[in-house]
Amino acid sequence: MRRELWENTLMTDPALPINVFHPTFGIGCSLRLHWHEHFELIYVESGEVLYQIGGRPFPTKPGDMLFVNSGELHSATSLYPNEPFTVYALVFNPSILGLKEPHIVDLVAPYTNGMSMIASRIEQTDPWYPLLKQTTMQLAAEFEQKRYGYELAVRSYCQLLFTWLSREFTVMQRSDSEMNAFRVKMDRFKELLTRLESDIAERVTVEQAASLVHMSPYHFCRMFKKVTGQTFVQYLNLNRINKAEYLLKNTSMSVTEIAAEIGCSSINSFSKLFRQLRGLSPRDLRKGQSI
Structure with missing residues (x-):
């Protein structure tokens, strides 16, 4: 059943894995329950919306901001059936954050693997709200206008947003022993990613890569997708x-x-x-x- 709810979110450029949606949901329309492996940052522009994220209800009004962690089920419908609503939704793959750099993998991977989670709601009264809203709208404008160099701007804004959110709004983190075991596993992955990056022409099979990180091919493929947001191939x-x-x-x-x-x-x-x-x-x- 969960697999049926998976959404293959459209990313037009594999080198810039982000899309910015700015839909208006008309009367009677809603966003169906679904999930994806990407992160999603939502800004409610108009209307009052009931979001369901991870099984919890989040009634929202214009100006509210929400965050959907990787793999979380979520949906949206108007709080008032006869009123439309408009949102900005920034959907970005973890790989846009620069996972080729080992220290960035350390920061991001716990959030792609469910070891850590970011809060679902950013309150408008929170001191960080003005900066998060401003940066979100700047990112959306860069993506929509696509002026010269927008790719660099969009990537930089994503990195800033994720840094602030993970720093100030992390609400769940596993125990020290779980995190230490996870870091050992990630160290092996970082060594593999460094090797793949340093020798582009090397023909490494899934089986060979899995053996390098001491995992079965099946579990390696699942872990690799969670860590990088992409399949090995x-x-x-x-x-x-x-x-x-x-x-x-x-x-x-x-x-x-x-x-x-x-x-x-x-x-x-x-x-x-x-x-x-x-x-x-x-x-x-x-x-x-x-x-």
């Missing part, structure tokens, strides 16, 4: 294409050389993967750079 492919894009823009290496550099077996497979993740071919990207 998605993570490898995105790393390779990010490196390829850098080489296309900043070197004179041929497309064939770049394909070999990132470990693709052929130009065709490289071009297909690049188009899938970037929306254009490697040659078209380079051609656009020279115009």
Whole structure:
């Protein structure tokens, strides 16, 4: 039943895994009960809304802010059936926070694995509310307007928001012994991520990666998705294409050389993967750079 409620939230750019929704729910409309692996920050712009988050009711009014932790079931409906409501919903994958850096993994992973949780409601009377609201609206504006460099701004705002929320609004944290056991496991993951990052071309299988962190392939795949927000294959492919894009823009290496550099077996497979993740071919990207 829970799997049926899973939502595959649309992320238009794998390299910038965030989407900003600004819907108006008309009379009689509601947001169905669902869950996703992303974090979600909600700002109620107009109307009075009843949110259900993690089985708890949260009646809201304009200006209220809510947070949905990774994996929490949530839904929304108007408190008054004959009135519409409008919200901003910032849905972002943990990977946007920069999980390639080991110390950031330490900060974020407990929240993706349920070891720690952020409060569901940010009260308007809270001293941090004005800054959180301002930053949320700045992020939404950057994402919607997509001016030059917006990707960097959006990523930076996400990092700031998550830092403040985890610092000031953490409401649950496991015992010291549980956290220590978790950190041992995460240290192994950090070593693996560092290895994957340092040698993009290395062909590491799921089985090999799982053995490096002393886990079965099944449990490794589940843990990897929770830690990074991506499957193992998605993570490898995105790393390779990010490196390829850098080489296309900043070197004179041929497309064939770049394909070999990132470990693709052929130009065709490289071009297909690049188009899938970037929306254009490697040659078209380079051609656009020279115009």
